[in-house]
Amino acid sequence: MSKNDIIESGILERYILGTTSSEENVFVQQKCKEFPELNLELEAIEMALVNYAEISSPLKPANSNKIKEKVFAEINSKPNSSETKVIPLNTLYYRMGIAASALLLITSMVYNIITRDELKTTREELAKMQQSETEMNDAMLAQKNEMTAMNEKMAMLTDPSTKNITLNGMNSMADKKAMVHFNPSTKEVYFNARDMQLADATKQYQLWAIVDGKPVDMGMIDLTGKDIFQKMRTVANVQAFAVTIENKGGSPTPHLETMCLMGNV
Amino acid sequence: MAPKRTYTQEELVELIKQKDQDAFSYLYTNYSKALFGVVYAVVPDQEDAEDLLQILFVKIWKSIESYDSAKGRLYTWMLNMARNLAIDHTRSKHQRIKPKIQSVSDSVYELRNKTTENNASDFIGFNTLLNELKSDQKEIIDLIYYKGFTHEQASKELNMPLGTIKTKVRQAILLLKELTKKEILN
Numbered sequence: 344m345s346k347n348d349i350i351e352s353g354i355l356e357r358y359i360l361g362t363t364s365s366e367e368n369v370f371v372q373q374k375c376k377e378f379p380e381l382n383l384e385l386e387a388i389e390m391a392l393v394n395y396a397e398i399s400s401p402l403k404p405a406n407s408n409k410i411k412e413k414v415f416a417e418i419n420s421k422p423n424s425s426e427t428k429v430i431p432l433n434t435l436y437y438r439m440g441i442a443a444s445a446l447l448l449i450t451s452m453v454y455n456i457i458t459r460d461e462l463k464t465t466r467e468e469l470a471k472m473q474q475s476e477t478e479m480n481d482a483m484l485a486q487k488n489e490m491t492a493m494n495e496k497m498a499m500l501t502d503p504s505t506k507n508i509t510l511n512g513m514n515s516m517a518d519k520k521a522m523v524h525f526n527p528s529t530k531e532v533y534f535n536a537r538d539m540q541l542a543d544a545t546k547q548y549q550l551w552a553i554v555d556g557k558p559v560d561m562g563m564i565d566l567t568g569k570d571i572f573q574k575m576r577t578v579a580n581v582q583a584f585a586v587t588i589e590n591k592g593g594s595p596t597p598h599l600e601t602m603c604l605m606g607n608v
Numbered sequence: 609m610a611p612k613r614t615y616t617q618e619e620l621v622e623l624i625k626q627k628d629q630d631a632f633s634y635l636y637t638n639y640s641k642a643l644f645g646v647v648y649a650v651v652p653d654q655e656d657a658e659d660l661l662q663i664l665f666v667k668i669w670k671s672i673e674s675y676d677s678a679k680g681r682l683y684t685w686m687l688n689m690a691r692n693l694a695i696d697h698t699r700s701k702h703q704r705i706k707p708k709i710q711s712v713s714d715s716v717y718e719l720r721n722k723t724t725e726n727n728a729s730d731f732i733g734f735n736t737l738l739n740e741l742k743s744d745q746k747e748i749i750d751l752i753y754y755k756g757f758t759h760e761q762a763s764k765e766l767n768m769p770l771g772t773i774k775t776k777v778r779q780a781i782l783l784l785k786e787l788t789k790k791e792i793l794n
Contacts, residue, residue, distance in 0.1 A: 351778075353777060357759065358684070359683070359684055360684070361680060362756065362758045368678070368679060369678075385681065388785065389683050391788045392642075392781070394642075394787070395784050396642035396645035396753070399645045400644045402641050402645075402648075402658075407640055411636050411640070414662055415629070418632075418670075
C-alpha cells in the first residue's frame, strides 16, 4: 500500500478521531515509520480537528483561566492525597524503625544472655578460685600447725632435760620397742610408736604412767596418723611407762594381762 | 487558535508524566478550548461543561501515566476521555444520550454569536467553515468526532451508505485542513 493510498483510504482521519481498531492502530504506526511524511499528515488532520472543535467551543478566555486555576489548585492540593502516598514511605521508615528496634532488642537480649552466661561462668570460676584459695590457706595453716608442732617436738626432743625412755616389748611383742620422751620440767610426754602395729581393729594401745605404784591414763595411741611422735597427757613424778592393749576407746583401768610394753624412767 | 508547538508530542507526554506543570500548562493552553468544544457538543450546558472541563484536565494529569503512544496520539486519547466523561455525565443525569445530530448542529450554530466575542480569527475561520462545510458533512463529522461514532454506526444512524460516509468525512477533513492552513498563514 503506497503512502497516497493510505492517505486516500481515510484511515488517518479515523486514527485521529479514535475510531480505528487496535489492529488498524498498529498498521498506521508501522506505516508512519515506513513513511515519516505520514506523521505530518496526521498532525495536519489533528490540527484541523482541534481547530474545528475550538471554533465550536463557547469557552471564554476569562472562564478558561478560572478553570485552569482550579485545575492547578486541585493538582497542587494533591500533595494532600500524594501525602497519603508519602505515608507508605513514612510507614516504611516506621517499619524499618520497628525492625531496627526489634533487631537491637534481640541483639541486646542475646548479648545479655551471653553476658549473663559469661558472668555466671566467671562467678563459678571465682567461687572455685576462692574455694581453692581457702583450701590452700587451710593447707598452709595445716602445714604451719604441723611446723609449729614439729618445732615444738624438736624443741622438746633437743631440750637437755628431756628424758628418752625405751619401752621394751614383753610376751608376744618381745621383739618390739617404743620410745617415750618425757620432760619433767614441762611435764610433757611424747610417745614414739616406731614400727608398732595392731591387727585387730576393735583393739587399741593405751599408754599408762606409773605414779607412786599406781597406773595413770596417759591417753590412747593413734597408729593411723602419719606422725609417729604423738603428744600425750602431761604427768609428773612418774616412775615408769607401760602400754596395754585395750578395747577401742580405752579403759579407765589397765588390764595387766594385756601389757605389752614397759620402760622405767 | 492553532497550537504553536514549542514541544513535540513526545516531549510533552514525557514531561507531563514527570509531573512538569509548565508542560501541563502548555497542554491546557493548547487543547482546553478544543476539548471544551467536544464536551459542550455532548453536554450543551455552559456551567456543566466547564465543570467537566476542570474534571477532565485533573483526570488527564492524574492518568497521564496510563497513556500509551502505541495506542494513538495524545489528542485522540484526550478526545476519548472528554467524550466518555461528557457521555457519562449525561447518563448520570438520566439524560437520553440517543445521538441527535440536530442538537449538535444546533449547538454549533448557536455558538456563532458567543464565539464572535472570543476570538476574531476563530470567528473568521468559523464563518468560512460554516459556509464551506456542507451541512450533511458537518452532521457526519460531529457525530463521529464528538460522539465517537464509528463510520458504520454513523452510516446506520444517518441511514447513509458506508461509502458515502467515508467520502464525506474525507471531504470535510480535507476542507478543514485547508482552512487550518489558511488560518496559520494568516
